[in-house]
Amino acid sequence: MKLSEKDHNKLLRDFKEGDEQTIRLLYQEVLPGIKKYVAKNSGNEVDAEDIFQEALVIVYEKAHRNELHLTSALSTYIFSVCRHLWYKVLRRRDKVEHGAEYDSYILEADEDILAQINKVEVNNLYQKHFLRLDEKCRKLLNLFFSEETTETIMRLTGYTHAYVRKKKFECKQKLMMTIEKDPLYGELVSDDKLSAS
Amino acid sequence: MIKRTQELFEAIEAYLSNRMTDAESSDFEQRIDRDEELRNEVARHRLLHSEMRRKELLDFRQLVMKVGAEEVSEPDNRFDLKLLWRVAAMLVLVSGIALSYYFLSQPPLEEQLYSEYYVTYPVEGAWRGESPDERQKQVLADYVSGAYASAIPGLQALVTQFPQKEVYQLYLTSAYLNTDNPTAAIMQLSGISAQSKLIEEVDWYLSLSYLKMGKLEEAQVQLEKVVAFRGALADRAKELLQKIEEEQ
Numbered sequence: 518m519k520l521s522e523k524d525h526n527k528l529l530r531d532f533k534e535g536d537e538q539t540i541r542l543l544y545q546e547v548l549p550g551i552k553k554y555v556a557k558n559s560g561n562e563v564d565a566e567d568i569f570q571e572a573l574v575i576v577y578e579k580a581h582r583n584e585l586h587l588t589s590a591l592s593t594y595i596f597s598v599c600r601h602l603w604y605k606v607l608r609r610r611d612k613v614e615h616g617a618e619y620d621s622y623i624l625e626a627d628e629d630i631l632a633q634i635n636k637v638e639v640n641n642l643y644q645k646h647f648l649r650l651d652e653k654c655r656k657l658l659n660l661f662f663s664e665e666t667t668e669t670i671m672r673l674t675g676y677t678h679a680y681v682r683k684k685k686f687e688c689k690q691k692l693m694m695t696i697e698k699d700p701l702y703g704e705l706v707s708d709d710k711l712s713a714s
Numbered sequence: 715m716i717k718r719t720q721e722l723f724e725a726i727e728a729y730l731s732n733r734m735t736d737a738e739s740s741d742f743e744q745r746i747d748r749d750e751e752l753r754n755e756v757a758r759h760r761l762l763h764s765e766m767r768r769k770e771l772l773d774f775r776q777l778v779m780k781v782g783a784e785e786v787s788e789p790d791n792r793f794d795l796k797l798l799w800r801v802a803a804m805l806v807l808v809s810g811i812a813l814s815y816y817f818l819s820q821p822p823l824e825e826q827l828y829s830e831y832y833v834t835y836p837v838e839g840a841w842r843g844e845s846p847d848e849r850q851k852q853v854l855a856d857y858v859s860g861a862y863a864s865a866i867p868g869l870q871a872l873v874t875q876f877p878q879k880e881v882y883q884l885y886l887t888s889a890y891l892n893t894d895n896p897t898a899a900i901m902q903l904s905g906i907s908a909q910s911k912l913i914e915e916v917d918w919y920l921s922l923s924y925l926k927m928g929k930l931e932e933a934q935v936q937l938e939k940v941v942a943f944r945g946a947l948a949d950r951a952k953e954l955l956q957k958i959e960e961e962q
Contacts, residue, residue: 535774537781544785563952566786570778577774609944643765644772647722648779649938653932662766664731686720693762698908699942711761 520546520592528591543573547592551599558603561662565599568606572598575637601630609700639710642702646695654688661685716751726759742788823961824933828925831954835888835919862889873902887919896926914945921951930958 520528520542522632531539548569555565572595579585647655660670670681696702705711716722728734728736729742746753766772837858853868869886876882883902890899900923906916921936937958 535777537777540778541785544781546957548785561949563949563956566782570775570782573778574771578771637771639761640765640768640771643762644768646770646942647766648775649942655900658766662763663769682720682724686723689723690718690763691783693758694828695939695942696762698939700944712757 518542520590525587525590529580529585529587532591533585534661535577543592543595544569547595550596554596554600555603559607560603562618563648564603564606568599569595571602571637571641574641575602575633578637578640579633597627598630598634601627601634605634609704627685633711638701639705642699642705643696646699647692649695650688650692653684657684658674658688658692658702716755718755722755723759726756729756730760730763732925759860819858822928823958824925824928824930828922831950832891832922832926834892835884835915837885853871857885857889860892862892865889866893880906880910884919887923891919891923891926896923900924902917914940914943914947917943918951919946921954923925930962934958 523531523539523542528539532543548565551569552562552565555561568623575598576585576591576595647658650658657670657674657676660673665673667678667681670676670685671678674681676684702711716731725742729739732739732905792812837854849868853865853872856862856865856894857866866886866889869882869889872879872882873886877948883906887902890902892897900920903916903920903923906912910916917936917939921940924933924936925928934955937951937955940947941955
């Protein structure tokens, strides 16, 4: 089945429910266009895949809160989010030379999309670095952030009490350090966007 | 920045999850009021906990990454499977011997990738605007001409004499790597502060040093740092990371 063959409302519902087949269709039919767009604008395939993944999460977050009321196709909306994300990347990489040009583009951009990107930006920074941790750290911190007791974590991981405490500290410290080293973190701090909701 | 310890983390976590007694909580709040660094650290933990508890986004992110990995590794799975099997069988038959010979004659993956990505740390530009003395000139001349073994003692002396000039440490690192001593390179790089202006280069050369030693996991950790830095080496680091992951 192709995206265009799917009923619009069913497509949105499936996307909101995190249906794997729908995500796969979006990859197959939307990502190639984004790759071409990014390649034409000083980027490569990996850049395109990165912003595409981020765009899917941004749109999903909106859908999850029942705030996704589209006047265009889902694929068009995702493409639009990708364009905004890509300009943000370019501005970050090259702001001295092209800052003014990109700024004017952003000012003219769709307010709704920009607001949505800003909303998920902090979460993207944190969870992206979390997913880059090794499996042991991810598993341990996942249990910890889910507020499991140390005893439950010991049972599920087979670690001793002392090792759970030590390893949790090491993993959490590593996660915080990698987040804080990300240049985006510095930007978010200076824009005063880092406060817990 | 406040010194991060296990005890500090546990105190903050107990406070944020309301596991302190009223007295402990009140005492901790007084410390927060008095100590700005502690206040900021508590805010950092609160934000981390809050973002990481957005489980629905984390689950969706993982799903997107999983599908992405499959789609990228299987760019088009809509071919006729029978045809694919026939083509695959023919390819195996025809190229089996040639491939065996090719792989047997290839150096290990880490050596191939190291040769592909490693470049001696360049001197050009780094000395611009400076007036090196005769000894520095001699060390530099050895380094530039590729006489790395001769350059090493001079570079070691320069590193000791000018500890603030981190560029000397990168020359020394390259000299170690070029004389097949990645262990010394790692020791040298590990001593450079995380706040260094050259931290991107430090992490990059650390990753290559680990690669040279065949320690792929450590190399990946350093490459992830380079990618996260989003500097001039980010694209190369991303590319190298992908190649390592593809081969694992």
